[in-house]
Amino acid sequence: MISDHDSFLARGKRQKLIDGLRTKGIKDESVLEAMNRVPRHVFMDNAFLHHAYQDKAFPISAGQTISQPYTVAVQTELLNVKKHDKILEIGTGSGYQAAILAEMGARVYTIERQKELYNKAQKTLAKLGYNAHFFYGDGYKGKPQYGPYDAIIITAAISEIPGELLEQLKPGGCLVAPVGGSHSQVMTRICKSKEGKFEETRHGLFIFVPMLGGTVNGK
Ligand code: SAH
Secondary structure, rough: OOOOOOOOHHHHHHHHHHHHHHHHHOOOHHHHHHHHHHHHHHOOOOOOHHOOOOOOOOEOOOOOOEHHHHHHHHHHHHHOOOOEEEEEEEEEOOOOHHHHHHHHHOEEEEOEEEHHHHHHHHHHHHHOOOOOEEOOOOOOHHHHOOOEEEEEEEOOOOOOOOOOHHHHHHEEEEEEEEOOOOOOOEEEEEEEOOOOEEEEEEEEEEOEEOOOOEEEOOO
């Protein structure tokens, strides 16, 4: 079924984007399938199909960006998403990453510090029929009252991973985050073993907007 917010033209362009992601090394078919189903152009202000289906980051409101599709694919692949997983996202932004996780059958909890984006992302996901739990606030402390989580994804650059977030991971779960300074970050995955031990692996350089403390009460 093709939703009211999608089109054959968009689907064609999206398929090409997905083929490109496969060429760039994305292997998890469940990730590629979800990205093929979610209409990325609906998350952007100027829904130019041409921009939406290029493998590029793009400005959204409040000086923030929707992550590049390749980046979304890498992070989602590293999360090892399974149906019904409870996943915490820090940095809702446009809501695109949250929609991909929802499309994969995850139960999504997502935090955004900018009121404007928090409001807008909820509307976009509702429009497309995806469910997620949205929170307005500073994500540094996570959401322990809804945890523990099967996976945690941070979608803003962070200088180090707060211990409080690692505490909210279930044994067997992983946290994926771009760790580093403002110029570039290393995509880092920290997994908690069944015994509660942490193991860290690194997955290449990326560039994200910075994670900032506090909240912005815009519109
Ligand atoms: N996942 C988004 C892209 C996020 S861009 C998408 O799919 O579109 C990073 C987002 O993190 C921005 O919206 C920014 O406002 C938010 N952010 C930055 N610091 C934060 C914090 N401490 N808590 C919650 N959100 C934060």
